[in-house]
Every structure is written in C-alpha cells, then in structure tokens.
Amino acid sequence: xxxxxxYTEIQAAVPFDRFDWQQVNAALKTAPGLIRKTWLSGVxxxxxxxxxxxxxxxxxxxxxxxxxxxxxxxxxxPATTRLFDGEVVREASVDLDSPYYG
Numbered sequence: 001x002x003x004x005x006x007y008t009e010i011q012a013a014v015p016f017d018r019f020d021w022q023q024v025n026a027a028l029k030t031a032p033g034l035i036r037k038t039w040l041s042g043v044x045x046x047x048x049x050x051x052x053x054x055x056x057x058x059x060x061x062x063x064x065x066x067x068x069x070x071x072x073x074x075x076x077x078p079a080t081t082r083l084f085d086g087e088v089v090r091e092a093s094v095d096l097d098s099p100y101y102g
Contacts, residue, residue: 003101004054006086007050012075016041032062035052
C-alpha cells in the first residue's frame with residue numbers, strides 16, 4: 001500500500017478553542033511516518049479528530065494502536081479509527097483535484 005490515510009475521532013465534547021492542540025501537534029510531529037494531519041472538530045458534538053497521511057500502513061496502525069489509543073484512554077472517551085488505502089482511489093482523487101495527490 002503506497003499512500004495510507006487514517007481517520008480518528010475521540011467522542012469527547014471539547015470545543016476546539018479550549019483544546020490544547022499546540023501540545024498535541026508537538027507530539028504528533030515525532031510520530032514515525034506521519035506526513036500530515038488535518039484537524040477535525042465535530043459540528044454540534046465537539047468531538048475531536050483528524051485525517052492523517054502516513055508513509056506506510058504499518059506506521060499508521062502503530063500510531064492508531066499506540067499514541068492515539070492512549071490519548072483516548074486518558075480522555076476516558078470512546079474513539080474511532082479507520083485505515084484507508086490511498087492508492088486504490090488515486091485516479092478518482094486526482095480527478096477531483098485532491099491536494100493529497102498534487
């Protein structure tokens with residue numbers, strides 16, 4: 001698998017302006033294989049999550065099962081993770097000008 005995308009969400013009602021994203025970003029910058037992350041904040045739910053690009057599925061899974069799972073446990077909140085194959089959707093994404101395939 002070439003491009004690997006990971007979706008995460010912690011179901012904790014924390015308005016993003018009260019969330020210490022700077023501290024989390026500092027830790028994320030050390031995650032092996034992380035290429036980029038787009039933060040997400042749930043409309044009406046204030047859940048916190050993101051859409052990540054990793055260099056390999058192995059690094060994405062290690063992050064999801066390690067640091068992300070730990071963060072959800074510390075928050076005491078349910079969490080969702082989904083791993084996606086970015087190569088199989090390359091042509092369709094390029095056709096829609098996805099910034100991940102520039």
